[in-house]
Amino acid sequence: MSIAAEATEFSFPHRHLLGIEGLSGHEIVGLLDLAEEAASVSRQVAKKRDDLRGRTLINLFFEDSTRTQSSFELAGKRLGADVMNMSVRTSSVQKGETLIDTAVTLNAMRPDILVVRHHAAGAVELLAQKVDCSVINAGDGSHEHPTQALLDALTIRRHKGRIAGLIVAICGDILHSRVARSNILLLNTLGARVRVIAPSTLLGAGIERLGVEVHRSMRQGLDGADIVMMLRLQRERMTSSLVPSQREYFHFFGLDYDKLACAKPDALIMHPGPMNRGVEIDSNVADDARSVIREQVEMGVAVRMAVLQALARHLPNQ
Amino acid sequence: MVMQSESNHHDPHSTALVNARLFDPASGLDQKGGMLIVNGKIATFGPEIGQGSVGEATFIDCGGKLLAPGLIDMLVFTGEPGHEHRETLATASRAASAGGVTTIICMPNTDPVIDDVALVDFILRRARDTAQVNVHPMAAMTKGLLGEEMTEIGLLREAGAIAFTNGKHSLANAKMMRNVLAYAKDFGALIIHHLEDPSLAKDGVMNESEVSTRLGLRGIPAAAEAIMLERDVRLVELTGGRYHAGQISCRASLEIIRAAKARGLPVTCGVSINHLTLNQNDIGPYRTFFKLRPPLRSEEDRQAMVDGVASGDIDVIVSAHDPKDADVKRRPFAEASDGAIGLETLLSAALSLHHNGGVDLATLLKAMTANPARLLGLDSGRLAKGAPADLVLIDLETPFVVEPEHLRSRSKNTPFDQARLQGRALMTLVAGRPVYNYADPRGS
Numbered sequence: 119m120s121i122a123a124e125a126t127e128f129s130f131p132h133r134h135l136l137g138i139e140g141l142s143g144h145e146i147v148g149l150l151d152l153a154e155e156a157a158s159v160s161r162q163v164a165k166k167r168d169d170l171r172g173r174t175l176i177n178l179f180f181e182d183s184t185r186t187q188s189s190f191e192l193a194g195k196r197l198g199a200d201v202m203n204m205s206v207r208t209s210s211v212q213k214g215e216t217l218i219d220t221a222v223t224l225n226a227m228r229p230d231i232l233v234v235r236h237h238a239a240g241a242v243e244l245l246a247q248k249v250d251c252s253v254i255n256a257g258d259g260s261h262e263h264p265t266q267a268l269l270d271a272l273t274i275r276r277h278k279g280r281i282a283g284l285i286v287a288i289c290g291d292i293l294h295s296r297v298a299r300s301n302i303l304l305l306n307t308l309g310a311r312v313r314v315i316a317p318s319t320l321l322g323a324g325i326e327r328l329g330v331e332v333h334r335s336m337r338q339g340l341d342g343a344d345i346v347m348m349l350r351l352q353r354e355r356m357t358s359s360l361v362p363s364q365r366e367y368f369h370f371f372g373l374d375y376d377k378l379a380c381a382k383p384d385a386l387i388m389h390p391g392p393m394n395r396g397v398e399i400d401s402n403v404a405d406d407a408r409s410v411i412r413e414q415v416e417m418g419v420a421v422r423m424a425v426l427q428a429l430a431r432h433l434p435n436q
Numbered sequence: 437m438v439m440q441s442e443s444n445h446h447d448p449h450s451t452a453l454v455n456a457r458l459f460d461p462a463s464g465l466d467q468k469g470g471m472l473i474v475n476g477k478i479a480t481f482g483p484e485i486g487q488g489s490v491g492e493a494t495f496i497d498c499g500g501k502l503l504a505p506g507l508i509d510m511l512v513f514t515g516e517p518g519h520e521h522r523e524t525l526a527t528a529s530r531a532a533s534a535g536g537v538t539t540i541i542c543m544p545n546t547d548p549v550i551d552d553v554a555l556v557d558f559i560l561r562r563a564r565d566t567a568q569v570n571v572h573p574m575a576a577m578t579k580g581l582l583g584e585e586m587t588e589i590g591l592l593r594e595a596g597a598i599a600f601t602n603g604k605h606s607l608a609n610a611k612m613m614r615n616v617l618a619y620a621k622d623f624g625a626l627i628i629h630h631l632e633d634p635s636l637a638k639d640g641v642m643n644e645s646e647v648s649t650r651l652g653l654r655g656i657p658a659a660a661e662a663i664m665l666e667r668d669v670r671l672v673e674l675t676g677g678r679y680h681a682g683q684i685s686c687r688a689s690l691e692i693i694r695a696a697k698a699r700g701l702p703v704t705c706g707v708s709i710n711h712l713t714l715n716q717n718d719i720g721p722y723r724t725f726f727k728l729r730p731p732l733r734s735e736e737d738r739q740a741m742v743d744g745v746a747s748g749d750i751d752v753i754v755s756a757h758d759p760k761d762a763d764v765k766r767r768p769f770a771e772a773s774d775g776a777i778g779l780e781t782l783l784s785a786a787l788s789l790h791h792n793g794g795v796d797l798a799t800l801l802k803a804m805t806a807n808p809a810r811l812l813g814l815d816s817g818r819l820a821k822g823a824p825a826d827l828v829l830i831d832l833e834t835p836f837v838v839e840p841e842h843l844r845s846r847s848k849n850t851p852f853d854q855a856r857l858q859g860r861a862l863m864t865l866v867a868g869r870p871v872y873n874y875a876d877p878r879g880s
Contacts, residue, residue, distance in 0.1 A: 179578040318675070320620040333623040359578075359586040359615050 123321070128152065130428040134246050134253040137262035138303040146307060153264055153272050153417065160196065160419055169427050170199035173230040177203045178220075179256070180236040185391055185415060186265075190233045193422035197430075198431035199231070205349050217241060218248050225249040230433045231426065234258075240435050252429045260294045266390055267300035269421040271308065273414050274345055282309030287436030288330075288380070289315040290371065290398050293322040293360075297390045298349060302328050315339030317371065319360040336371055340380040342431040347388045348373050351398045364397050386410050449475050451868050454487045454831070459515035460505065460819035461802035466595055471503065473825040476867035477761055483624060496870075501862060504801055505817050506538025506569075506826035507783060508808040510628075510706060511682055511754035514845075515773065516562065517555075518547025523759035525559070527872035528779065529567035531757070531845040535780040536828035536861030537822035539570040539816060540757075541808075545603035551576035551587045556595040568871040569864075570826065572598040572812070577616050577627060579582055583607050588614055590623050598812050599626040601635040601682065604729055606664050610671065618676030626811060628680045629668055631689065632730065641770045643716045650832045651722065653770060655745035656731050658686035665689050669696045672703055680811060681705035684731040693856045694749050706752035707741045707774060709785045714738070714851060724765050724772035725851045728756070731774075742794045745803055751811065753803040755782040759847030766861070777845045781838060781852045783830070787859035790832070797832075825868035832859040 128148035138146070140428075147348075159165060175194040177187050187203060194201040204224075217236070224232065231252045234242045239259030246253040257263040275281055286305050292298045292314045303311045306329045312330040314321065326332050332379075333339030340346060351367060361367045373387070387409040395401040404411060454470040458481055470485030471478060472493060487495060491650055509532065515522035523531075523689045525542070532540050542559060544550035550559060556573050563571030575597035579585045587602060600620060606629065607613045613629075620627050637660040638873035642648050644655025668691060683704045684690060696703040710728055713744045715738045726732055744750035758775025765772050778785075786804065789795040809817025816826045835858045840848040 270660040317448075317622050321617050359584075359612055361619070362588045364589075366591050370590050 128428075131429065133429070133432050135264055135425055135429065136243050136246060136253065136255045138264045138267050138300045138307070139262070141307070143307050146268070146304060149268055149421070149424050149428060150272050150275060152427055153268065153420040154276075156423035156427075157272075157417060157420035159169040160416070165196045166198065166366050167196060170194065170197040170230075170429050173199045173430075173433065174228070175199045175201045175231040175233065175426070176224060177201065178224065178232055178234045179204065180206050180234075180241075181257070181258070183235055184416070186235065189415070189418040190254075190256060190422050192419050193426055196419075197423055197426055201425070217245060221245045225251065233353070250434050252433055254425060254429070257296050259296065260299070261296050262300045263296040264300050265296050265418070265425060266429045267304040268294075268416055268425070269417040270301055270347065270388060270390070271304055272417045272421055273388065273410050273434060274386065276413075276417075277410065278344060281305065284344040285308045285313065285342055285360045286310050286345040286347060287313045287315055287333055287343040288347045288349065289336065289339065289352050289373065291320045292316045292325060292349070293320045293353060294352065294355075295349050295425065301347065302330055313339050313343070315371070317361060320355070336373075336377045337380045340377055343381040343385055345388060346373060346378065347379050348399050350390065350392065351394060368397055371405050372396075372398055372400060375403060384408070388414060391415070442699070450493040451825075452485065452487075452493040452495040452504060453498055453827070453829075454485065454495055455500055456503035457500060458482070458819060458836040459502045459797075461798045462505075462719050462806035462818035462820075464798065465819060466798075468500070471819075472826060473865075473868040474477055476825055476869070477820055478819060478823050478825050479823060485689055496863070502830040502832060504830055505819055506813070506828045506864060506866065507536050507755065507804040508541070508814065508817050509537045509755050509782060510541045510752050510778060510812070511543065511708070511756045512540040512779065512810045513543045513545065513758040515759060516546065517558070521846070522761055524566070525563050525571055526566040527844065527846040528757070529563070529569045529571065529758075531777070531843065532569045533584040533864045533866070534558050534844050534861065536780055536783045536830065536864050537569060537755075538826035538828065538864060538866050539572065539814065540779070541598060541812065542571060542573045542779070544576045544601065545575050549576050549580050549603075550574070550597075551579050551581070553588065553591050553595040556592055556597050561598050569866050570816070572596070574599045574601050574628065576600070577620070578607065578612065581605055583609055583612060586612070586619060589616075589625055593623050593625050599628050599680070601628040604630050606630050606634060608634050610667060613668065614671050614675060616681065617671055618675040621675060621677040624678070626678045626680055628682045629664075630682050630729075631661040631664040631668075631684065632656070633660040633663045636663065640731070641727065642719060643733045645716060645734060647716045647719070651719070651769075658688055658737065660833050661686055661730055662688035662692060665692050669701060669703060672696070673699070676702070678702045679704070680752075683711065683730055683754065684750070685711045685741070686733050686737040687844060690740050690744045690749060693744075697710060697749065704751040706754050707745065707750050708754050708756035709782050710756065710776060710851060712741050712745065712753065713785050713788060713793055718851065719769075722769040724767065724769055725770060725776055725849050725853065727772055727774045729774045729775060742789060745789070746795045746799060748799065751803065751807045753782070753786060753800070755779050757845075759845055760849045761847055765849050775849065776851045777843070777847055777849055780843050780845065781850060781855075781857070784827070784836075784857040784860045785855075786851060787832060788857060789859055797809040825865055827865040828861050829863040830859065831862050834859065836860065847863075
């Protein structure tokens with residue numbers, strides 16, 4: 119039987135999941151409810167469901183990823199789909215094929231769901247216009263990463279019982295982060311108070327217009343926060359002189375116990391991974407009892423199962 | 437006349453300056469009176485402080501001369517570390533005290549370049565141990581001053597770097613400049629920039645003009661400065677970072693500064709004493725002591741600089757003290773090093789603008805006291821209760837001839853060689869302690 123059977127009230131009229139933008143609060147909550155059930159299913163011995171039996175899911179990753187790709191692969195398999203991972207290194211992309219040609223070629227193989235990660239913002243949406251199947255954005259450049267925002271929201275809701283009214287501080291490389299963008303959109307939709315904390319060089323123009331409170335000091339930004347969400351700092355940010363060094367970044371923007379003391383005592387510590395211990399987060403803080411970083415990974419599979427189930431209602435080839 | 441009196445009960449922590457003309461450019465104060473200094477700070481001052489009212493303090497009779505805040509020189513090159521044969525922090529500080537300068541801001545283009553926390557700490561320790569006056573290091577804003585990687589502006593600021601600069605090089609990469617301005621803003625750090633478009637200034641050795649053509653020397657157009665300044669102003673507008681043009685030298689730059697200030701941007705500027713009192717014609721027969729960066733400009737530009745100081749659009753006057761030994765100066769003009777010493781002549785040369793009516797005295801001194809203090813966040817630069825007793829006693833009138841061999845700087849490359857100047861520092865006090873006394877220069 120389908121685990122979505124009980125959630126018949128939930129309507130999800132979209133063919134693709136390209137971003138959090140465009141989702142209503144009702145739809146987001148519906149997905150979280152579905153994911154909650156998927157999470158309990160995933161903890162059972164018998165994890166296998168049949169929502170996607172006979173269906174084909176292709177993971178098409180133009181950027182290397184371990185955790186997101188395996189998370190989607192597991193989610194697809196637990197719902198009974200045939201999952202294929204397309205590695206870019208061995209694909210014709212390396213031979214100069216354009217994104218659209220790749221999409222058209224894959225489309226001809228009649229997949230039901232494409233999970234796509236691409237280094238260029240907007241690439242997944244462009245691809246979605248050229249195929250007949252459902253497309254899930256697994257991260258497009260610095261634009262969106264909707265399943266990450268959903269899994270973060272699910273993790274928060276499981277611990278705090280709600281999203282509305284919580285103070286969520288997102289810290290680090292806001293400028294380049296698709297995780298930050300999707301989270302800002304989702305958390306605002308569900309009524310959280312979102313803060314971003316970063317040096318000016320990593321904030322992005324007009325960020326305050328996205329409905330966030332902007333801070334350039336960790337102590338101020340973390341003051342009274344319920345959720346501390348750290349972002350990964352890429353090494354390239356140093357070579358392009360957006361920040362001068364790892365040690366300076368850690369000193370001013372790394373999460374250590376000193377800065378964490380400004381947040382609420384029961385604040386959750388989150389990180390989308392992979393972490394740079396000692397760069398954006400102190401190693402002990404990452405392993406603290408308040409850290410839910412590993413639970414985020416578990417909720418990742420659950421949320422991706424929920425998204426696949428929701429999209430299953432509008433799949434092609436039927 | 438200045439004299440130091442013996443008191444019966446000598447208290448090293450308490451000094452009284454009596455019979456002075458108290459002159460504070462920040463508040464406009466100009467009145468006869470005295471000052472009591474306790475524990476290195478100004479305890480009180482005013483007309484009521486006289487010889488009879490100071491109790492057991494050591495007292496100094498100022499002979500009616502002008503008692504002003506000690507000068508703050510925002511642009512000083514030393515040779516420490518790396519070129520100690522030109523100047524050390526100790527010799528620079530002795531030159532400073534003789535010129536009434538109580539605080540010097542050191543440039544980071546030493547060897548090694550001051551671009552690391554440990555080197556800022558080195559300068560502060562060396563200054564503490566060897567210097568007579570206050571020394572604040574500027575740090576490089578790019579590693580090695582190479583313009584490629586930003587320095588650790590936050591950590592350097594915590595270590596005591598008072599401002600950030602790229603030394604004698606403009607940061608040509610606009611994106612890097614943008615990042616530096618945006619990043620420095622978060623730490624309240626001031627960026628001080630040298631203005632010279634490197635491609636336009638390349639191979640140039642003096643101001644581009646009829647004079648350079650006659651001398652057969654390659655010119656640096658004033659536009660090389662104005663273009664860089666205009667670009668920087670746009671980047672300040674983009675980032676909101678605090679920006680100070682270290683030295684401007686031409687009318688075009690002054691107009692850009694005025695326009696930027698009119699738009700409310702956090703832009704300020706300085707001018708060197710050389711560009712206020714000398715022009716390109718002084719180069720005459722290839723005199724290399726007049727080879728400067730930026731180069732001495734036309735007389736019209738010089739007059740514009742004086743007007744800029746008088747109107748307050750130019751915030752700060754600096755010595756641009758740049759000691760160079762004879763080996764690098766006694767060369768054909770095009771091959772000689774640029775730069776001139778100036779710590780000891782800054783005040784006297786500036787007073788020429790007061791004597792010739794170019795700038796009123798308060799405005800003139802403000803550009804060397806309260807204004808740099810405000811830009812740098814220093815609590816000195818003014819006569820105020822609780823402020824550090826960094827003071828200079830000034831004789832406005834007595835003429836003298838600049839004799840390079842009497843200058844205390846280790847290098848003697850002064851463009852004021854044999855110049856007739858009027859007025860000078862008689863006594864300089866740092867934290868209430870006399871560090872220079874003209875009547876007895878060896879005594880202090």
